[in-house]
Amino acid sequence: xxxxxxxxxxxxxxxxxxxxxxxxxxxxxxxxxxxxxxxxxxxxxxxxxxxxxxxxxxxxxxxxxxxxxxxxxxxxxxxxxxxxxxxxxxxxxxxxxxxxxxxxxxxxxxxxxxxxxxxxxxxxxxxxxxxxxxxxxxxxxxxxxxxxxxxxxxxxx
Amino acid sequence: xxxxxxxxxxxxxxxxxxxxxxxxxxxxxxxxxxxxxxxxxxxxxxxxxxxxxxxxxxxxxxxxxxxxxxxxxxxxxxxxxxxxxxxxxxxxxxxxxxxxxxxxxxxxxxxxxxxxxxxxxxxxxxxxxxxxxxxxxxxxxxxxxxxxxxxxxxxxxxxxxxxxxxxxxxxxxxxxxxxxxxxxxxxxxxxxxxxxxxxxxxxxxxxxxxxxxxxxxxxxxxxxxxxxxxxxxxxxxxxxxxxxxxxxxxxxxxxxxxxxxxxxxxxxxxxxxxxxxxxxxxxxxxxxxxxxxxxxxxxxxxxxxxxxxxxxxxxxxxxxxxxxxxxxxxxxxxxxxxxxxxxxxxxxxxxxxxxxxxxxxxxxxxxxxxxxxxxxxxxx
Numbered sequence: 001x002x003x004x005x006x007x008x009x010x011x012x013x014x015x016x017x018x019x020x021x022x023x024x025x026x027x028x029x030x031x032x033x034x035x036x037x038x039x040x041x042x043x044x045x046x047x048x049x050x051x052x053x054x055x056x057x058x059x060x061x062x063x064x065x066x067x068x069x070x071x072x073x074x075x076x077x078x079x080x081x082x083x084x085x086x087x088x089x090x091x092x093x094x095x096x097x098x099x100x101x102x103x104x105x106x107x108x109x110x111x112x113x114x115x116x117x118x119x120x121x122x123x124x125x126x127x128x129x130x131x132x133x134x135x136x137x138x139x140x141x142x143x144x145x146x147x148x149x150x151x152x153x154x155x156x157x
Numbered sequence: 158x159x160x161x162x163x164x165x166x167x168x169x170x171x172x173x174x175x176x177x178x179x180x181x182x183x184x185x186x187x188x189x190x191x192x193x194x195x196x197x198x199x200x201x202x203x204x205x206x207x208x209x210x211x212x213x214x215x216x217x218x219x220x221x222x223x224x225x226x227x228x229x230x231x232x233x234x235x236x237x238x239x240x241x242x243x244x245x246x247x248x249x250x251x252x253x254x255x256x257x258x259x260x261x262x263x264x265x266x267x268x269x270x271x272x273x274x275x276x277x278x279x280x281x282x283x284x285x286x287x288x289x290x291x292x293x294x295x296x297x298x299x300x301x302x303x304x305x306x307x308x309x310x311x312x313x314x315x316x317x318x319x320x321x322x323x324x325x326x327x328x329x330x331x332x333x334x335x336x337x338x339x340x341x342x343x344x345x346x347x348x349x350x351x352x353x354x355x356x357x358x359x360x361x362x363x364x365x366x367x368x369x370x371x372x373x374x375x376x377x378x379x380x381x382x383x384x385x386x387x388x389x390x391x392x393x394x395x396x397x398x399x400x401x402x403x404x405x406x407x408x409x410x411x412x413x414x415x416x417x418x419x420x421x422x423x424x425x426x427x428x429x430x431x432x433x434x435x436x437x438x439x440x441x442x443x444x445x446x447x448x449x450x451x452x453x454x455x456x457x458x459x460x461x462x463x464x465x466x467x468x469x470x471x472x473x474x475x476x477x478x479x480x481x482x483x484x485x486x487x488x489x490x491x492x493x494x495x496x497x498x499x500x501x502x503x504x505x506x507x508x509x510x511x512x513x514x515x516x517x518x519x520x521x522x523x524x525x526x527x528x529x530x531x532x533x534x535x536x537x
Contacts, residue, residue: 027328038399039334066241068265070440086239092287092330092337093239093265112366112441 015026035142037099038151042123045139046130051100053059054127055087055118058152064091066118069111076104078131080138085128089116099142102132158395179218179418182411183218196395199229199411204260204271207231209426210413211338212263214281217297217419220336225281226398228391228408231271233257233348235355238266238329246499247536252355261435264340266329267370270356274346274377276387278394280339287337289315289328291401296326296343299397299498303389314374317341323376323522329438345390346379362446362463369441415523437470448531450483454526459483461528463535467501475503477528484524488517492528503533 026056034042040059043051060066069090078098085096107129111117115125135140143151183195194411199207207229214225232329234246234257243249243259252259280292293311300309309318317326330339350376378385395408416423428434444465451458462478475496478488495509510529517525 068440070240070368080512088238088240088265092332093263094332095334097334 006098010071016073019129034153035099035139035141036145036148037097039097039099041097041099043099043139043142045133049132049133050130051102053099054129055096055124056148057122060119060122060126061088062091063089063094063119065089066115069108069115069118069128071107071111072104072105074107078102078104080135087115096128098131100131100138101134103134104129104131108131179189179217179420181411182418183223186362189236189514193224194399194402194406195223195225196398196404196406196408197225197411198391198408199413200229200410201228202232202273203413203448204231204234204236204258205426205429206413207277208236208260208262208429209422210411210419211279211340212425212429213413214279215331215333215336215338217421218281218336220281220283220286220510224280224286224402224404226395226406227277227279227281228394229277229279230273230275231269231277233272233351234260235268235270236262238262238370239269239331239438240265240273240440241268241370241515242363242365242442243268243436244439244442244444244537245358245363245365245367246356246370248355248357248359250359251535255351255355257351257355259435260429261438262329264329264331264338265368267327267368268356268393269327269342270347270352272343272347272351274344274348276343276390276394278341278343282337282339284332284337287330287332287339289330289339292339293317293326293328293341295397295401296341298401299390299393300378302397303393304385307378307382311470314371315341315345318410319376319378319381322374324373325376325378327373335473343390343533344375345387346377349375349377360444360535362535363442363444365440365442367442399524401405411417424506432470432502436500436502439467439470439510441466441468441473443467444535446535448477448528448535450479450524452504452520452527454523463532465496465501470501472496472499472501477532479528486526488513488521488525489528492525492532501536503536506536 033044036042036056040056042056044052047049066087066089070086072084080098080101082098083095084098087094087096087147120126199210202205206490216226235252237243237246290311293315296317297309297311300307309317311317315328316324319325325344326341328339328341330337342478399406401497413422446463448461448463450461459480464476465472477489477493491513495513496506499505499509514526
């Protein structure tokens with residue numbers, strides 16, 4: 001459907017439809033590639049084999065406005081479930097737990113001056129850190145999007 | 158059942174008392190029937206022991222099926238929030254002179270002054286049951302019951318205000334894997350002069366993204382209800398907690414340093430006392446300030462610039478811009494270098510400075526010493 005809209009040539013409504021459709025597709029792509037923990041963190045395995053880590057929409061909503069992100073040093077070795085940092089929001093200070101075993105290779109430095117990105121764009125610009133994946137089986141054992149949705153519904157009751 | 162097991166052990170020489178263990182204090186809720194709430198009253202006034210007890214309860218008590226209220230107070234101390242900068246929040250030199258320690262808690266929020274007139278309440282619950290407004294209602298309802306004339310109200314920032322604008326309570330909290338705790342202060346009869354003099358920053362020129370405090374005018378409950386006794390307040394709060402949550406818990410005194418009751422609490426206390434936690438957890442910051450230098454012997458003055466970057470409480474970079482006529486650049490450069498990697502702390506800096514001074518004499522020595530003193534004063 002996207003391709004046929006493109007070949008019809010520019011007209012603002014069609015372009016808007018394509019853009020929003022592309023945006024939706026892109027979001028779906030991101031979500032489809034994500035695995036989730038029961039602590040509401042997500043991991044996305046990047047092309048180069050590192051894992052990008054963030055918190056889910058459920059988590060950012062529950063946290064409220066994030067005012068500070070305490071993230072680990074690059075080079076920190078983490079075992080699965082180790083505390084790797086903390087987010088402070090108007091609600092509370094909450095510890096962050098590593099979804100995987102690996103080494104921190106990058107942290108999102110934008111969050112230092114703009115901690116609200118975690119709320120505004122939790123799956124994209126509000127990513128927290130990137131880490132190596134020492135044990136790929138750990139990724140396989142995490143929940144996919146459908147399982148995570150189910151999990152959220154079960155705890156909300 | 159635990160008591161029966163003890164009786165079966167052979168008698169030893171010397172008196173052996175049956176000591177309470179944590180399983181006595183926190184029995185399995187399924188065996189106690191209804192009213193799975195606990196009210197504990199700490200017998201310690203040491204801020205690190207009390208903070209360690211909070212950590213212990215958060216980590217070890219199953220809060221899915223029970224709730225705990227901890228009542229505590231400390232000898233004078235300043236407590237900063239998890240992500241705060243003590244150099245911008247309080248007067249570190251004045252605290253040192255007065256023997257008032259600095260502690261960093263694990264919850265968020267702002268800086269508070271603790272003393273024996275400031276009651277702390279910690280409400281422990283599961284993450285699901287986390288409800289700060291409900292907890293604060295326990296406090297305001299209790300106060301209204303014992304002194305109905307008091308106008309006390311919780312705000313949407315979770316402060317409690319007296320007469321609409323004096324803060325008598327501030328709140329902070331922590332969310333862990335499955336548990337939560339919400340603690341708040343309550344000013345009964347704190348030393349307000351000490352409070353305002355110690356919660357004044359002493360280190361100008363700092364830029365950081367640490368979480369700031371929101372200063373507020375404060376009042377003590379006893380300023381407006383002079384007959385309100387400490388014990389009366391504690392009793393009213395415990396009663397209201399029980400009434401709000403449907404518990405029947407009588408307040409139990411506990412010693413937060415008791416390893417039998419709280420195994421591992423000692424090492425939690427040691428971690429909270431450590432420099433690495435208290436100062437080292439300060440978010441990265443920059444200090445840019447002007448130093449006023451003097452040469453007393455010649456009656457001369459000079460201005461200098463100080464630029465420091467501090468990460469994990471350690472000096473990551475340090476540049477002292479002193480006019481060349483005042484002090485040779487090799488010396489101001491050497492001072493900057495010798496502080497690299499050191500704790501951002503006047504004691505460490507003094508030690509580094511002493512080593513440098515040994516190699517100098519006359520005017521350079523005098524001026525370097527003055528530069529060092531002024532720099533140390535700027536480090537809090």
